[in-house]
Amino acid sequence: MPDVFDVLSQDHGEVKQMLAKLEEERPGPDAAKGKLADRKEKATKLITEESKHEAVEEMFFWPAVRDKLQDGDELAGHATSQENEAKEVLARLDTLEAGSPEFEELLTEFTAAAREHIEFEETQVWPKMREALSKHEATEIGKQLRDGKKTAPDKPGPEKPVPAQRRESGGQRSASTSGKSASGKSTARKSTASGTAAGKTKAELYEEARELGVQGRSTMTKEELAREVASHR
Ligand SMILES: [Fe+2]
Ligand SMILES: [Fe+2]
Numbered sequence: 001m002p003d004v005f006d007v008l009s010q011d012h013g014e015v016k017q018m019l020a021k022l023e024e025e026r027p028g029p030d031a032a033k034g035k036l037a038d039r040k041e042k043a044t045k046l047i048t049e050e051s052k053h054e055a056v057e058e059m060f061f062w063p064a065v066r067d068k069l070q071d072g073d074e075l076a077g078h079a080t081s082q083e084n085e086a087k088e089v090l091a092r093l094d095t096l097e098a099g100s101p102e103f104e105e106l107l108t109e110f111t112a113a114a115r116e117h118i119e120f121e122e123t124q125v126w127p128k129m130r131e132a133l134s135k136h137e138a139t140e141i142g143k144q145l146r147d148g149k150k151t152a153p154d155k156p157g158p159e160k161p162v163p164a165q166r167r168e169s170g171g172q173r174s175a176s177t178s179g180k181s182a183s184g185k186s187t188a189r190k191s192t193a194s195g196t197a198a199g200k201t202k203a204e205l206y207e208e209a210r211e212l213g214v215q216g217r218s219t220m221t222k223e224e225l226a227r228e229v230a231s232h233r
Pocket of ligand 1: 054057079083117121
């Protein structure tokens with residue numbers, strides 16, 4: 001059974017290949033229409049794969065990073081801000097004609113940023129997560145990623161992940177996420193857990209579960225999170 005790192009590695013490998021191909025095939029000023037149409041198609045495929053990949057990372061991987069690592073908030077915050085910038089570039093790229101100067105400029109910009117982002121994940125985050133996750137957890141998150149990709153948005157959507165700052169509104173960062181209980185949470189934090197689960201994303205429910213100190217939240221389904229959050233109120 002592939003684990004979280006197998007699934008993410010495969011995605012990264014595919015994205016890197018697509019980027020290399022697009023870089024290699026950069027068209028000259030007299031490029032034929034057919035060549036440009038093919039380039040546009042390849043860029044659209046890149047946008048699709050990249051959007052799905054980042055969407056499921058934000059749903060299932062970064063919550064686990066925040067949950068498991070001492071510096072998880074910082075690492076996830078850095079990575080998701082890179083992802084949000086990339087989304088903006090891809091959304092713009094999606095509207096442009098292949099071969100136009102702006103398209104090529106944006107693609108070059110995205111290529112450099114995507115390589116940097118992938119390297120950050122693979123060298124700064126994965127080694128720590130390999131140590132922090134049990135085999136069962138790594139397999140479970142791998143499954144969530146694979147299942148999530150079936151319905152993940154294939155465009156860089158306007159929706160943003162739950163901002164890390166939300167949990168820092170009290171001006172204090174938590175040093176560790178392990179062993180927390182619901183006691184000792186500020187009333188400001190508690191207020192984010194009010195209301196019902198209806199209409200909330202999994203990421204939002206996860207954040208509430210985290211604030212409430214729900215154990216085992218990183219491997220829960222959306223329904224399980226909603227149930228746990230409701231029962232802790
Ligand atoms: Fe990412
Ligand atoms: Fe990634």
